[in-house]
Amino acid sequence: MKSRSEEYGEPLLLIGLSLVVALLTACGGATESQAEAVANYPRRPITWIVAFDPGGGSDIEARRVQSSLEDKLGTRIQVQYRSGGGGAVGWSDLVKQNGDGYTVGGLVIPHIIIQPLALDDTGYATEEITPVAWNVSAPAALLVVENGRFETIEQFMTYAREHPGELTVGGVETFSTSDLALAQLIDSSGIDVDYVPLTGGAGPLLNSLRGGHVDAVMLGTSHAVGADGIAALAVAGSERFETLPDVPTFKELGYEVTIEYAWGVGMPADTPDAIATKFGNAVIEVMKETGVAEALLAGGLSPLLIGPDEAAQYVARQKTTYEALMPLLDKLNR
Amino acid sequence: MLEGLSGMLAPQMVLTLALSTLGGAIVGGVPGLTATMAVALLVPFTFALEPAVGLVAIGGTFVGAMYGGAIPACLINTPGTPSALATTFDGFPLTRQGKGQHALVAAGISSAAGAFIGGLALLLLSPPLAEFSLRFGPPEFFWIGMFGLTMIASLASGSLWKGLAGGALGMLLSTIGIAPALAHARFTFGMPGLLGGLSMVPSLVGLFAIPQALRLVEAHRERPRIVEYRESRGVAAEVARALVLHPMTLIRSSAIGTIVGILPAAGSPIASLLSYNEAVRWSRHPDTFGKGTVEGVAAAEAASNAAAPASMIPLLALGVPGSPPAAVALGALLLHGLRPGQALYAEHAGIVYTFIWSMVLAGFVIMAISMLASRYLVRIAAFPVHVLAPLILLFGVVGSFAIRSNVLDVGVMLSFGLLGYLLDKMAFSAGPIVLGLILGPIVESGLVSSLAMVGTGRSWLDVFVFRPISAALILLTLLSVTWPIISRRLLPSAAPAIAAAGEDA
Numbered sequence: 001m002k003s004r005s006e007e008y009g010e011p012l013l014l015i016g017l018s019l020v021v022a023l024l025t026a027c028g029g030a031t032e033s034q035a036e037a038v039a040n041y042p043r044r045p046i047t048w049i050v051a052f053d054p055g056g057g058s059d060i061e062a063r064r065v066q067s068s069l070e071d072k073l074g075t076r077i078q079v080q081y082r083s084g085g086g087g088a089v090g091w092s093d094l095v096k097q098n099g100d101g102y103t104v105g106g107l108v109i110p111h112i113i114i115q116p117l118a119l120d121d122t123g124y125a126t127e128e129i130t131p132v133a134w135n136v137s138a139p140a141a142l143l144v145v146e147n148g149r150f151e152t153i154e155q156f157m158t159y160a161r162e163h164p165g166e167l168t169v170g171g172v173e174t175f176s177t178s179d180l181a182l183a184q185l186i187d188s189s190g191i192d193v194d195y196v197p198l199t200g201g202a203g204p205l206l207n208s209l210r211g212g213h214v215d216a217v218m219l220g221t222s223h224a225v226g227a228d229g230i231a232a233l234a235v236a237g238s239e240r241f242e243t244l245p246d247v248p249t250f251k252e253l254g255y256e257v258t259i260e261y262a263w264g265v266g267m268p269a270d271t272p273d274a275i276a277t278k279f280g281n282a283v284i285e286v287m288k289e290t291g292v293a294e295a296l297l298a299g300g301l302s303p304l305l306i307g308p309d310e311a312a313q314y315v316a317r318q319k320t321t322y323e324a325l326m327p328l329l330d331k332l333n334r
Numbered sequence: 335m336l337e338g339l340s341g342m343l344a345p346q347m348v349l350t351l352a353l354s355t356l357g358g359a360i361v362g363g364v365p366g367l368t369a370t371m372a373v374a375l376l377v378p379f380t381f382a383l384e385p386a387v388g389l390v391a392i393g394g395t396f397v398g399a400m401y402g403g404a405i406p407a408c409l410i411n412t413p414g415t416p417s418a419l420a421t422t423f424d425g426f427p428l429t430r431q432g433k434g435q436h437a438l439v440a441a442g443i444s445s446a447a448g449a450f451i452g453g454l455a456l457l458l459l460s461p462p463l464a465e466f467s468l469r470f471g472p473p474e475f476f477w478i479g480m481f482g483l484t485m486i487a488s489l490a491s492g493s494l495w496k497g498l499a500g501g502a503l504g505m506l507l508s509t510i511g512i513a514p515a516l517a518h519a520r521f522t523f524g525m526p527g528l529l530g531g532l533s534m535v536p537s538l539v540g541l542f543a544i545p546q547a548l549r550l551v552e553a554h555r556e557r558p559r560i561v562e563y564r565e566s567r568g569v570a571a572e573v574a575r576a577l578v579l580h581p582m583t584l585i586r587s588s589a590i591g592t593i594v595g596i597l598p599a600a601g602s603p604i605a606s607l608l609s610y611n612e613a614v615r616w617s618r619h620p621d622t623f624g625k626g627t628v629e630g631v632a633a634a635e636a637a638s639n640a641a642a643p644a645s646m647i648p649l650l651a652l653g654v655p656g657s658p659p660a661a662v663a664l665g666a667l668l669l670h671g672l673r674p675g676q677a678l679y680a681e682h683a684g685i686v687y688t689f690i691w692s693m694v695l696a697g698f699v700i701m702a703i704s705m706l707a708s709r710y711l712v713r714i715a716a717f718p719v720h721v722l723a724p725l726i727l728l729f730g731v732v733g734s735f736a737i738r739s740n741v742l743d744v745g746v747m748l749s750f751g752l753l754g755y756l757l758d759k760m761a762f763s764a765g766p767i768v769l770g771l772i773l774g775p776i777v778e779s780g781l782v783s784s785l786a787m788v789g790t791g792r793s794w795l796d797v798f799v800f801r802p803i804s805a806a807l808i809l810l811t812l813l814s815v816t817w818p819i820i821s822r823r824l825l826p827s828a829a830p831a832i833a834a835a836g837e838d839a
Contacts, residue, residue, distance in 0.1 A: 053658065053661065054370070054373075054377060054658075054662045055374075055377075055655070055658075055663070056665070059665055060668055060669060063377075063381070064669075081738060082738050082739060082740060083530060083738060084511070084527075084529055084530015085512050085519075085529025085531075088526060088529045088530070089526060089529050089530045092526035092527075092529070119512070119517055119518065119519055120519065121519065122519075122526065122529065123525075123526020123529065163790075164790070165789055166789075166790050168787060173516075174515055174516055174517050175517045194786065194789045194790075197515035197516070197782065198472065198515070199779035199782075199783065200599055203648075203652075203654035203655060204598050206653075207467070207468055207652060207654050210468050210652070211470070211471055213471030213787070214787070227653060228652070228653070228676050295671065298671070299673075333517075
């Protein structure tokens, strides 16, 4: 017959040993996984949130890099659509995710900067997103009907000066590339044109142009290249667009218009730098593969090779520009 | 053109078409899963396929889903896709009378007819129809929306005031989210998930499926099944005869579907509602509608299926998708490096025409499916309620979540479910609410953009009235509102005529 202490002794010893082992494993496991997580990234599939509907620009940009990225990173990338609020729903979801690198979001400029500036509560702040790469861009462009009233930008500007308030320029809703670029044009030229916000996206906008419901639209070069019956009068930026060599820049005529669309990828702000950098660099590498640049240019887009180290500064520069334009935008959109 | 047809008739293509149409019908047949979702799911697969095959798959899926939505609409009074809303009006009453197979076959035949006619328009009339669609600017969309709102009167079974109240409620709810073209958010209560407004599918599922399931449960002691299964013979012939003898319904409905389909943002739900409305208006026995007539099902389905290929007209001719699945098709085209427009027809005529023919011929697949499967599908209505009701709820929840992987959508669905149930108890019908939800954004964005067009040298009369199409729409709207009064004066009411074929012996 065992004594009390002996009876309880064995089970207690077992429990005690187990606890110690468990503690050691937990501690060891914890510190291990932190550093290892970064080194082993990515270890499982990555979710890519597209903040718009399937078939749109953001979807296309995700698909453009998807399979090459999967090869480079060695893991699957699953696209998920979370549309609504012009992207706000998807981005506010993004910032709520764990910053572990396994959820990324397709980003669009100017949206992610201008939305929090224009709206009271978008559900996210620009700073809550860490951009890791900006890989595609398209400068703003003033578009008109081909062989219509205006064949050159000079004609357009002259008419606008001689008939203040008469011309209408359509654009994508309000607080978008359209009115930002128009605001810059108005600011630097002093013309008086009416801005007509149109809904439904670029497609219906171009139709409104073709149907004569507005005199011009402010969109991007991607809408000018290959669109039937549409011609670009001028483009933003400091150099002519490669696949639109005959279209002057606004700058050549003395007007300061720099607004451009940009597409990129981002992660929640608390993502470890090493992981963000790894993903961002992979994206930029994909953009350098053969054929990618050609495909982009053919579609009126430009490759942008802004990697993780410069991505945030790019955002900051745009933000400064937009903030300066806000008062004019309010007036335009009265 | 003919090269495309022969391309379409290649065995690989026929198989692709058949499978994708069937797949589309299945996805459309589950309430909560939409045509857009079905097509979007396909896109990754289309990368691996040749462009022509991928496009055929998209076309087949789209048309199939438009038909598939009619199945639960008829059997359990829940539209499987938003486009099948109008199909419930007569489809479900038919099922209750034990004529579910009639409803399904009618849906099949009219879907096939609609797809065929819409497809022919796509094939032969694209340029003029695309040109026509360009004349619609913001003012025209505003008036289309207003015209659509007059349909509330005919959708409100019972009190007109309740119908108007429902429509107003729907429009109010549609304002949730960021205002169209203006940068402020309304009624979001600080929830970012509401910035995009209420999603259509969860709202629809909530307003129809939940109250229906609850109604079934409430009545399950007296009515353990929606209807007892009854073997029926010769249904197909009977229905076919009825529809062919009154061809105007199919022709008019398909025409309405085609026209509405070429306008972006209008789409299949509006097309089928409008077509149903007109079918009631022009019928010799308008009282039979809503109580179970094959004509009612036909009017709704022909229109929604014609709108599907029609929405590809602006896509192929102008590069502007006329519907969400068309937008997905656009994405698929762009990813293959094909830009829609004149160039596409010139350089890749084979691919384009194969795609077009696939939508024309998808109707035949639908006819086949409906003929073969209707007698089995109709047994779903004979399932015991204690199986059916939970299934409806399950699919409703899953479908609502699946759209945007957003739990909020499930919340929206459940809220609408509660709302729908309460309104049902107060004899409000859900149709006007949905109409308000769909048309609210169309009316508002049309109004906002049109107001911005008013300016120097463009008075508001110039913008809103002195435009040919707007003027025509204004006239239509006024007529629509005053028609009940006029028709009573002009056409003396005859004795209630013989009921539609569905009730013939």
